[in-house]
Amino acid sequence: MTPDALPSASRRSLRRRLDQLGIALAGLCAVHCLLTLVVISALGLGGHFLLNENIHRIGLIVALGVATFAIGWGALRHGRILPFAIAAGGLALMGVALLVPHGTNEFLLTLAGVAIVSVAHWLNLRAAH
Numbered sequence: 001m002t003p004d005a006l007p008s009a010s011r012r013s014l015r016r017r018l019d020q021l022g023i024a025l026a027g028l029c030a031v032h033c034l035l036t037l038v039v040i041s042a043l044g045l046g047g048h049f050l051l052n053e054n055i056h057r058i059g060l061i062v063a064l065g066v067a068t069f070a071i072g073w074g075a076l077r078h079g080r081i082l083p084f085a086i087a088a089g090g091l092a093l094m095g096v097a098l099l100v101p102h103g104t105n106e107f108l109l110t111l112a113g114v115a116i117v118s119v120a121h122w123l124n125l126r127a128a129h
Contacts (some may be wrong), residue, residue, distance in 0.1 A: 018070035026118040074124040085125040090116030
């Protein structure tokens with residue numbers, strides 16, 4: 001079933017839920033980053049799991065999918081490109097974070113990217129109203 005085959009109210013609800021999912025995923029990513037710093041720094045435990053590159057790659061792929069679908073669909077519906085442009089910038093920062101070694105720079109790039117993508121989802125939600 002294509003999105004246009006859904007009733008208008010269902011499409012709006014689905015877009016809203018996808019934006020809310022994007023914001024929630026951004027929050028989980030931030031918690032993951034902070035938890036990693038605390039656990040690794042304070043206890044020296046969990047590094048093999050929390051610092052696993054695959055977690056970051058999968059997270060970026062999920063973020064790309066949710067943002068592209070929710071914000072791209074929103075841009076097509078409400079005609080505002082700003083949320084899409086902002087999301088692209090945030091996703092780019094998240095991608096760059098995968099290229100730097102683990103540490104402060106990766107942490108800051110990821111958190112900045114996640115925060116920017118969250119703002120884009122929020123703007124997309126606002127534009128739909």
